[in-house]
Amino acid sequence: MLSVFMTDPLGRKRSMIFVNIPLALGWLMIYQGDFYWKILTGCAFLGLGIGLMEAPIITYLGEICEPSTRDVLLTFTNISGTMGTFTIYFLNTLMPWRSVALFCLSVPMITAVAVCFIPETPQWLLSKNQTAEAEKSLRWLRGWVSNQVVAQEFHYLQQHIDRSKSCSTCIEKDLKCTHALPTLAEKFGELKRKRTLKPFFIIMSMFFIAQFSGMNSMRPFLVQIFKAYENPFPPDRTTAIMSFLEIFATLTFTCLVHLIGKRPFYLVMSFGIFISTAVLSLYGFILLPMGYISFERTHQSFHVENTMLPYIPLVCLFLWSFFSYCGFLAMPWMLLSEIFPFKSRGIASGVAAALNYMLGFITRKTYYNLEMTLSLPGASLFYCVICGCGFILMFLILPETENHTLEDIELHFSDDSKKITDRTIIKSNDVIPLNEVGCSVEETGSVQETEKAIENSLKNDSESGNSVSDTIRQQKPKIH
Template identity: 30%
Template sequence: MSCNHRNNYKDSLLSASALAQICAVSVKNTILIGFGMSIGFPTILIPVLSNRDKTEPFSLDAEGLSWIGSISLICIPLGALVSGMLTQPLGRRRTMQLISVPFFVSWMFYYFSSNIWHIFTALIISGVTGGLMESPVLTYVAEVCQPHMRGMLSSASTMAVISGVMIQFILGTFLDWRHVALCCSCLPLISFSLLFLIPETPIWLLSNGHFEEAKKSIAWLRGWVTVEEITEEYDELFESLYPVDFINQKGKLSGHLNEKQLKKLTVIEMLMSVKKKDCLNPLLLVTYICFLSHFSGTSPVQTYAINIFNVLRVPIDGHNATALLGIIEMLGCVVCVLMVRIVGKRVLTFASLIGISIGYMCLGFYTYLSEINSLMISEETTTKISILDESETNVNESWLPISFIIVSAFASHMGVRLLPAILSGELFSHETRAVATGICAASFYIIGFVSNKTFLSLVSTFTLPGIFWIFSAVSATGFIALYYILPETEGKSLKEISDHFSGRSKLNNTVYKRSKKDLDMSEASEKLYHE
């Protein structure tokens, strides 16, 4: 989105324009909270299905439990790969509303389940639906936010997912899993209703010939001003989207292309543009960061958190410890949102990877000295002592493992865990954004599936201390690699970022904290770049 040419639009979080963008993104984030709840739900299910509770009609062995923790992750890419094609013709807001329906259906499957296939059906539905959600939510943020708001609101979107996970963990400490599912079913209905209150993105409206609606959308996002106040911005955005030879002096579409042909041309151009250097290079970068996000331990430790806390013999109940983990992850997201505008993405990412590496390195030594090698709770592991003989073990020592996990969880969520979603919204051009964000999301969840599905096998092969050391090593090597290949994009225009990846210029690693004049110049550059 371009900036206003009047003095109404200022680089302030308290300006009317900023508040309008925050409101729009916050409403959109309600569906992300629900998605986070669906991600966190297997953490509540796994202990119930592994304990062979006689009150439940079904239970699973270790292989079945590994599918509970991973099947939704492999289904998410199926939706993500087509989400861009769905988002383009339907619009960003309408797509988000439609996917609220299958989310509701999945929670109903959980609540009324009487056979194990009901559980797997719900996991598959929520996974595919979560994938369909990726392109519209990421594209919506990129297309309604100004550059000085983009990083913060993109990270806030990921924070919404983490908050959904945290809420799920907290609900699991008070309610049984069926009533948790019933509570969660309310959120898709709330999201569907609230989305009527925010506008479609001006870029999508203009590109599909809805000119009057585009004016109203810009006026809404600029602080609920009148349409007359955004005329100049609208005209420039219109000219940046439609080549001059396709418009006449009155700013209307000429007879060269009709509305239907323009839509087809846009889809074809998006597909063909993915293989270009300025799209392929950032795509590879985001995919590598997705690998770091999962194989640094964040996903499997979160999924199997209750079992991990139980086998480590932490001094509080596993459900309560998992709820605490969710709160810590949420605090890490808050730090990211507050600090990304100040220190930039590189510093946060490096601090994140160092913290993860140290936390899991210490946890690996703790489990090694405690001779805790297996994850699945058994008679043997429940009678093991922490470091010394049980009679000599004190409370401070028993708090060590949860402290190490908390350090790693906080570090991951203040940086590398949020980075793929943040970068997906700003590294790609308007022509490739819908498709590229879908591909990025598919990569994120395919890697997440592999991470979760192989976790129990890796623990069996390398032992629990060994897998924690692997997490530490992955984070350390990631720090070294990203130091050389991750540019600082905070405060930079989309044109500057694209020029960097296409090789036309090179970004420096300073964080731009721009004056009003600089912002106006940056926005003028972005409008020429179809943003």
């Protein structure tokens, strides 16, 4: 929640520099952890830093990327997290834990210095009326190109930001807004508008399904869960193999998401988790003793005559992990940077990230009680039901944002005539370009003037003129 108060006022770049301070303090206190309270305080600082970093990082990536590369670059956040976890586990086998903490202390320090050499996002600079700096930033981000190369994109960004900074009254009347900039309370009021509530519901539904899909909940207890299923391999080695599999899953997601698209990719992974958990639950209810749990088992271990049967839960858990890390857990973070309108993007992203961490705390904290109440196969069945219901819900409401600009996505959710189940986002290039009918945005200046110019230019062709005008009116959303 604290990231809400710095992402917009300080900017994305300064926020990404600031979040390294609690991370460095956390690792420093763990390195000097000669007392129990120091280690706990260090962990608290690390948690604070992780919570603060999500909104500015995701927002920054979403705003600087082109639609064709946004998906691939956003997946690198997931790759970095997976590789970071694996690196810590690997270093812990080579050196004492204090040395590992000292190595981790260097990472936020290097990161803070590195971030100083990248520009602020053009969108944020334009929102603060820093036009020259915004154009310079866009040229840097597109490869140190000239003004002419980014002129059209920069013009679209200016129009989008000007509209985003306008109040709803001026937007509805298509007037240039001269009102004062919204206060913090008014920015929080944006969360109650439909154009924010619709994507917020989609994101929070995905976060809920991701947290209660089971893998995050079971991860701290994987070793004992492998033991409970009488895994044919040593549990520690099996857990390490699963970590390698997660890295492979993340790389697979990075390579394929741009080719397949977010919506079909997410639905396939969701259905894969549903099948994996269903088979694992069926195996448990058929072969495991009644009320079988992995915590402090006092009953006799079960035994199966067929030595191949223990491979079934092993494969199911591996597939469960693969499908989870192959985009299922990362997809809501990718959409977090895309589907919120610019005016509420920083606040909405921070609130959604905070609620996600609350859900993560709940699902991890309650796993013990869940398994003790429902048994080990019962817990798998619980996650199976959640994934099945989540698959149906996402099939109905999840839009495809692949190859769509942030402006197209914002206009889609701003259209009051569309329901949340209207999943098709219309591209701006689906509308007939203005230069094809002899006018431009600069010449007309507003939507009403544009329609009038088009109708005048086509007054000798009534059929064609009505068609174009109707098309434009259909593309113009009702802002709510």
